[in-house]
Amino acid sequence: MTTPPTPPAGADQIVSDAAAPAANAAAQAAPAGPPIRPYLEDQGGIHGLFFRNEGHTDAIIATDAMYMLIFWFSAFFFVLLMFLMVYWTIKYRRRPGVAPPRSTAHNTLLEVFWTVVPSSAMLVMFFLGFWGYMDKLVPAGNAMELNVKAWKWDWGVTYPDGTQSGQLVTLGGRSDIKLHALPEDTEIKLRMSSNDVIHSFWIPDYRVKMDVFPNRYTGYGFRTPALGPEDDHAEGRYRDHWVFCAEYCGDLHSEMAAIIRVMPQEDYLQWVKDQGSTGDPIIDGKNVFKRKCATCHSDDGSNNIGPTWLNNFGTERQFIDGTSAIGDENYVRESILNPGARIRAGFDNQMTSFQGLITDEEIENVIAYMKSISEAAGGGADDAAGDGDDAPADDAPPADIDAAGEHG
Amino acid sequence: MTTVDTNHDHAHGGHHDEGSYLTPRGGFWSTIWAWASTVDHKKIGVMYLFAVLFMFFLGGMAAIAVRLELYEPVRQAMDATGATTITGQLFAPAGAESIDTGNQIYNRLFTLHGAIMVFMFIVPSIPASLGNFFLPLMLGAKDVAFPRVNLLSWYIYVTGSIFGVASIILGGVDTGWTFYTPYSTTTDADHWRVFFMVLAAFVLGFSSILTGLNFVVTTHKLRAPGMGWFDMPLFIWAIYATSIIQVLATPVIGITLLLLLFERLFHIGIFDPSLGGDPVLFQHFFWFYSHPVVYVMILPGMGIISELLAVHARKHIFGYRAIAFSSLGIAAVSFLVWGHHMFTAMGELSSTLFSALTFLVAIPTAIKVFNWIATLYKGSIALNTPMLYALSFLFLFSIGGLTGFPLATLSTDLHLHDSYFVVAHFHYVMMGGTVIAMVGGLHHWWPKMFGKMYNETWGIIGCLLVFVGFNVTFFTQFFLGTQGMPRRYASYVDEFHTLHMISTYGSWIILLGFLVHLFNFIHSLVAGPKAPPNPWGGLTMEWETESPPIEHNFHHEMLVKHGPYDFESVVPPHCDEAEFPLPPPQEGAGH
Amino acid sequence: MATIDTQRADLPAPGSEGHPLFWKNRGHGHHFRSSAEEFDACKLGMWLFLATEILLFAGIFCAYTVFRTLYPEAWAEISHSLDWRFGLLNTVVLLLSSWTVASAVRAAQRGRNGALILNLVVTLICAALFIFIKLKFEYMVKLDLGKAPGTWFSYPYAENPQVPLCWSIYYMGTGLHALHVIIGACLLSWVLFRAIRYKAYGPTHYTMVETSALYWHLVDLIWIFLFPLLYLIH
Numbered sequence A: 001m002t003t004p005p006t007p008p009a010g011a012d013q014i015v016s017d018a019a020a021p022a023a024n025a026a027a028q029a030a031p032a033g034p035p036i037r038p039y040l041e042d043q044g045g046i047h048g049l050f051f052r053n054e055g056h057t058d059a060i061i062a063t064d065a066m067y068m069l070i071f072w073f074s075a076f077f078f079v080l081l082m083f084l085m086v087y088w089t090i091k092y093r094r095r096p097g098v099a100p101p102r103s104t105a106h107n108t109l110l111e112v113f114w115t116v117v118p119s120s121a122m123l124v125m126f127f128l129g130f131w132g133y134m135d136k137l138v139p140a141g142n143a144m145e146l147n148v149k150a151w152k153w154d155w156g157v158t159y160p161d162g163t164q165s166g167q168l169v170t171l172g173g174r175s176d177i178k179l180h181a182l183p184e185d186t187e188i189k190l191r192m193s194s195n196d197v198i199h200s201f202w203i204p205d206y207r208v209k210m211d212v213f214p215n216r217y218t219g220y221g222f223r224t225p226a227l228g229p230e231d232d233h234a235e236g237r238y239r240d241h242w243v244f245c246a247e248y249c250g251d252l253h254s255e256m257a258a259i260i261r262v263m264p265q266e267d268y269l270q271w272v273k274d275q276g277s278t279g280d281p282i283i284d285g286k287n288v289f290k291r292k293c294a295t296c297h298s299d300d301g302s303n304n305i306g307p308t309w310l311n312n313f314g315t316e317r318q319f320i321d322g323t324s325a326i327g328d329e330n331y332v333r334e335s336i337l338n339p340g341a342r343i344r345a346g347f348d349n350q351m352t353s354f355q356g357l358i359t360d361e362e363i364e365n366v367i368a369y370m371k372s373i374s375e376a377a378g379g380g381a382d383d384a385a386g387d388g389d390d391a392p393a394d395d396a397p398p399a400d401i402d403a404a405g406e407h408g
Numbered sequence B: 001m002t003t004v005d006t007n008h009d010h011a012h013g014g015h016h017d018e019g020s021y022l023t024p025r026g027g028f029w030s031t032i033w034a035w036a037s038t039v040d041h042k043k044i045g046v047m048y049l050f051a052v053l054f055m056f057f058l059g060g061m062a063a064i065a066v067r068l069e070l071y072e073p074v075r076q077a078m079d080a081t082g083a084t085t086i087t088g089q090l091f092a093p094a095g096a097e098s099i100d101t102g103n104q105i106y107n108r109l110f111t112l113h114g115a116i117m118v119f120m121f122i123v124p125s126i127p128a129s130l131g132n133f134f135l136p137l138m139l140g141a142k143d144v145a146f147p148r149v150n151l152l153s154w155y156i157y158v159t160g161s162i163f164g165v166a167s168i169i170l171g172g173v174d175t176g177w178t179f180y181t182p183y184s185t186t187t188d189a190d191h192w193r194v195f196f197m198v199l200a201a202f203v204l205g206f207s208s209i210l211t212g213l214n215f216v217v218t219t220h221k222l223r224a225p226g227m228g229w230f231d232m233p234l235f236i237w238a239i240y241a242t243s244i245i246q247v248l249a250t251p252v253i254g255i256t257l258l259l260l261l262f263e264r265l266f267h268i269g270i271f272d273p274s275l276g277g278d279p280v281l282f283q284h285f286f287w288f289y290s291h292p293v294v295y296v297m298i299l300p301g302m303g304i305i306s307e308l309l310a311v312h313a314r315k316h317i318f319g320y321r322a323i324a325f326s327s328l329g330i331a332a333v334s335f336l337v338w339g340h341h342m343f344t345a346m347g348e349l350s351s352t353l354f355s356a357l358t359f360l361v362a363i364p365t366a367i368k369v370f371n372w373i374a375t376l377y378k379g380s381i382a383l384n385t386p387m388l389y390a391l392s393f394l395f396l397f398s399i400g401g402l403t404g405f406p407l408a409t410l411s412t413d414l415h416l417h418d419s420y421f422v423v424a425h426f427h428y429v430m431m432g433g434t435v436i437a438m439v440g441g442l443h444h445w446w447p448k449m450f451g452k453m454y455n456e457t458w459g460i461i462g463c464l465l466v467f468v469g470f471n472v473t474f475f476t477q478f479f480l481g482t483q484g485m486p487r488r489y490a491s492y493v494d495e496f497h498t499l500h501m502i503s504t505y506g507s508w509i510i511l512l513g514f515l516v517h518l519f520n521f522i523h524s525l526v527a528g529p530k531a532p533p534n535p536w537g538g539l540t541m542e543w544e545t546e547s548p549p550i551e552h553n554f555h556h557e558m559l560v561k562h563g564p565y566d567f568e569s570v571v572p573p574h575c576d577e578a579e580f581p582l583p584p585p586q587e588g589a590g591h
Numbered sequence C: 001m002a003t004i005d006t007q008r009a010d011l012p013a014p015g016s017e018g019h020p021l022f023w024k025n026r027g028h029g030h031h032f033r034s035s036a037e038e039f040d041a042c043k044l045g046m047w048l049f050l051a052t053e054i055l056l057f058a059g060i061f062c063a064y065t066v067f068r069t070l071y072p073e074a075w076a077e078i079s080h081s082l083d084w085r086f087g088l089l090n091t092v093v094l095l096l097s098s099w100t101v102a103s104a105v106r107a108a109q110r111g112r113n114g115a116l117i118l119n120l121v122v123t124l125i126c127a128a129l130f131i132f133i134k135l136k137f138e139y140m141v142k143l144d145l146g147k148a149p150g151t152w153f154s155y156p157y158a159e160n161p162q163v164p165l166c167w168s169i170y171y172m173g174t175g176l177h178a179l180h181v182i183i184g185a186c187l188l189s190w191v192l193f194r195a196i197r198y199k200a201y202g203p204t205h206y207t208m209v210e211t212s213a214l215y216w217h218l219v220d221l222i223w224i225f226l227f228p229l230l231y232l233i234h
């Protein structure tokens, strides 16, 4: 691993909130968005040991009930068998010189009994499980369809109107967790596909996951809960659910998390509106960066999986095949659409092509943003402002993006 | 025929009065050579035993490192100290300034752990070591059917393991033991390590096939005169069923891995969606082998448990035929359920079918457990280390098996798949089942194999440590899983911290337990008291020969005189009736 | 097999009636009770091994079935460029060799060493012929055109994007089969060598002939499946 180059003085001051254009005025003023509150609910009891919250929709309640049914069935047999085992072990422990009593070595009736009884119980389990499964997989007819695209190592969600979500929030040490809003009490249907390897979209609070494949669509349906007073927070009414990637997909598999935030209908509509373009290519470019590239690239001078973008545009770089080139617009475009074409020395060919995942306009915005943070391209040190990437955990996330969450 | 045979033995140089198979003949180097070129199933069994225990140790150390990493959620540690992952600091202190390095190291660790444990440890574990040693002895045979093939199988195993270790030395593999495509065909594209690991699994498959084939033929052809199928000890039945699975399932993983290798080398496209291939096809192929193989892991363990329970409870095993047939039943049904690993990847129809079939495979297993518990009834139960292990097995394996149900049930598996619930499930069956049974069997047969007794007190202490540590480590993981912790995660959200911490403490207790066993065994080899030929009063044939057995196993041609579990009517060989008294004859008693 | 190394000067010459490998002088493994038992064991072992071979190819056949259903057009394109006449020729060659190898077993059982040797030689010629036809008239021609597996595929006129994939399956299937032909030929050559040099096989000792022949039949059988699947279905 190469040591990260020291950023030029004031490099963390790029795209300053202060210097941001008026289009972003609303955003600047905004403090940090509402904090993430993983949906934890102490409910006690055995169910509470296994699940962190009670299900609030039919499908979840049914799944938990199914689980608890199996649990009690198993517990019954387990305790029975273990009791007999321990009891007989003690009762019939070996006493030197004493012969064991005679006993029978098989009993057909008994054997038939303990074959038939569990078998019929299993039949019940199978059918109940099957029904619950169909309920989860088959979405309601009027469901709102979300398009989920997975890539190493993030999720992109496209709303029915074409908006792409990507509000970034900070949680603990992580500042790059993407938040996707959903309206409360609504049937949702996911249409998922992957851009590289297999991922799996798991929402533990909804007790459902499905693998996400390249070159094919999978999906499932669920209903968001109706919010109640228990979801009222100082910042508004909402409820957060984790999304985890549940199929191993490489280095940052464990970082491939997201948040689903359920909010009242009007907040949701406002939120979606705020995700759109700001009109400023640099700000928009930064948003694209945050949504799609920040898992592997940074804009603060540290090299992660991929090279940092700080002071990168317009400079000369070496490739692993020994050649070198200036990183101009064409090179950046090629790197995005066909990253394997030229691999920069010191890095692996980890980047997947964003062909089809990124529009031309977005590419132009990204280039604009790259230029703005590169001295070689005339951007850089002086007109810059912090972006919070390396800010302490509880610091405000980048205002230009997170402002959107504020309306809740 | 017997005459011909005896002559033959004499022709070999009249080894009859010679010492045990362990007696060195000649100097140091010639002894080494004698072992390296031996076709004696006992020596091969012992060599396998040490090899798989070494692999277990390697895999176990990787597990300890895995647990160490999960001790902290990491993201917090990064903020507070500027440090990255724990294993990152441990294994790559220089390059650990970025979180990615830490994750990469963790991903390699759990892959190595899984791959070593599955391909190099648990699949060959019981059959190739204890099975090799005791199958011919229990059948009253002089060797396995194809002794040279047996040696070949051992060398193939070593070759495969060397490939595996090579891939570790080259920097490790990060695919997970399941090698799912297209990840496995694209990761580390410029390196050879994934290639070597896949090659290792491929080569090891041949070793497994040859062992299985050998055992099937041995069981068919080399049973002592008078030994019918239903006079065989249950361990043999289990090994026999296992071998059938090995022979029939392993070729499929062979072709799968071969295709995977070609895919990596030449992009032939069969599993690569970007070339029109189908990654789900790979999963089908993979699990078509890897589900049956979980019964390759557990069936020999079950066989050992049948022996341990019968001998140490001095009881005719309850429902002999039910247990024997359920082994075959498991082997048969095991080929029909592979799809339960893919409920989140397949269509509704196939998922439904596989769910139903999965429940079917649990029935023969339940039958076995019921019969084992019933065996304890009215026994004469000695609570020594092997028996304690047998009881631990019943406890742990039952939990492991029963937690298979929420996984087999479609609606709950959509939640539990690829979570720590699965991790807990399979450790309860693999570690709590197979490893526990193997260590129990090792204690049971240790005196026979090496002619030395081990220390009972330390054995019991070790067993209790492992039992407690195991439950602390893995019971917590059920809660982690249901609460939403995905597997193969190097870092996790804070909510899971406490449970992960407890789990890590548990892994240290397990380590302590195994170290106790290790030192107990070493002590026994160096300074243990000499073992009598039949310390436990067993009735199967291996107890009739010396401890350790002589080169040609038995002094004379074996003949079956009593069943393997006739404890109520037969005084065990080399034992006196005062120690193992028989119950008074009973009138009209059928059996 | 260790005999060759430990051969001592006082041993009778190979091929003479006194040599320990001459079939009348051969015993059986010390752990078997009789030669008959050893023979049965070896035969059972071979059958099991053949089962594993069939399962190995089953993987290829499964992949074939899956992709045939997924991409019928691509397969049609491939089948059209496979010449069934060469396929048929090779089928005949293999069937003939199966017959000669069966006769070889028969000859061994009757103790006719000459007939055994002759039949084995014919079988081996057939094997060579098969490989020759496969290489010269099929593989070479196609490789020259760029119809190669995986990364090497460079045939410019492929109409279907899945054609390279299907060629890969073709090469995997037939290549693996060709490998088995070669392995089988090696086994039979070994038998031939021992038959010529030691007269090692006769009515009481023909295990090796029998098992190698079984293996050869399997190779034949697999081709019987490959041929129509690849060449004839359009």
Ligand code: HEA
Binding pocket: A077, A078, A081, A118, B178, B294, B295, B297, B298, B340, B341, B342, B358, B359, B361, B362, B365, B366, B369, B370, B397, B398, B399, B400, B401, B402, B404, B405, B407, B408, B409, B413, B416, B417, B418, B422, B425, B426, B429, B430, B433, B434
């Ligand atoms: C030794 C190995 C072993 C064994 C024996 C088993 C046994 C079983 N397994 Fe397990 N399993 C694994 C090893 C094993 N498994 C591994 C390694 C994985 C994960 C692989 C990976 O993804 O990396 C896995 C994953 C796995 C899954 C996939 C989970 C997922 O990824 O989503 C499923 C789903 O159905 C499953 C089910 C079962 C069932 C039903 C049994 C049954 O055979 C269990 C039968 C046993 C009992 C039923 C208990 C004993 C009986 C009693 C106590 C009597 C009372 C019982 C009754 C009244 C019924 N297993």
Ligand code: HEA
Binding pocket: B053, B056, B057, B059, B060, B061, B063, B064, B066, B067, B110, B111, B113, B114, B115, B117, B118, B121, B122, B175, B176, B177, B178, B423, B427, B430, B431, B435, B439, B473, B486, B487, B488, B489, B490, B507, B510, B511, B514, B515, B517, B518, B521
């Ligand atoms: C046989 C199989 C086996 C065994 C025994 C174990 C044993 C252990 N396993 Fe593992 N495990 C797997 C098979 C096994 N595992 C597989 C297949 C996976 C999936 C991998 C993947 O996802 O790809 C996995 C994954 C896995 C994970 C999940 C990783 C993740 O998903 O991120 C974890 C986490 O806690 C874990 C922990 C442990 C621990 C603490 C032990 C401990 O019990 C280990 C204790 C052992 C020792 C400490 C060794 C001591 C030995 C000696 C001292 C030698 C002397 C011995 C004698 C004399 C008997 N294992």
Ligand code: CUA
Binding pocket: A153, A198, A199, A200, A245, A246, A247, A248, A249, A250, A253, A254, A256
């Ligand atoms: Cu994406 Cu794991």
Ligand SMILES: [Cu+2]
Binding pocket: B290, B291, B294, B337, B338, B340, B341
């Ligand atoms: Cu399974």
